[in-house]
Amino acid sequence: MAREHYGEHHRQISEGWIRASIFGISDGLVTNISFILGFAGANPGHNVVRLAGVAALIAGGFSMGSGEYLSMRAQKELYEYEIDVERRALEEFPVAEQQELRDLFVSRGIDEELADRLSTDLMRDPDLALRTHTREELGVDPSATGAPWPAAISSLGSFAIGALIPLLPWLLTSSGNPILWSLILGAIASAAVGASIGWFTKRGTIRWAFRQLVVTSLAAGVTFGIGRLVGTH
């Protein structure tokens, strides 16, 4: 039973990762399409828009990555501190801790005799005891308190992927109509991101694709308008 629980925990974490990456891509996409169109609205020339888009990609990516790192690190250290408190409590007050576990089982509907036996058994193995206590009291497994570095890198990476999509026409060509291509690529990517969110939340892929498209268009439209106004004055 313990092992089953353990596996489930990890599966949820990996699913959470994919979800976080999709939101990261969405962040990068909305940020940079607005940024690029805001600049393009003022018509400052191809090179300026391209430079602005590259700067926004780098600045946004590092901001997302460092933010993720710091918040994960803080959460991990807090968990580790609390796990340490629990570890000491188990060493110093084993009887009280066993009773705590027993009461918890009883409160979940296990009859007293069985709860007594279960909690006594669990307390015999220090590792299992710690895992059970921290999972019940903190909702976290001592071996899975979060990984700040991978989280930071994936956050930076997913933002950069999203930010790169509307920037591609500005990087690849210097003629033609890069604004139009930014919009076309941005719209396709938005719909794809929205559909993935819909698929994850099981709330309808088409509705979510449309929703994301509206949000992205709104952001891009507003900044383009502001760019036009401010740029021509």
Ligand SMILES: [Zn+2]
């Ligand atoms: Zn405890």
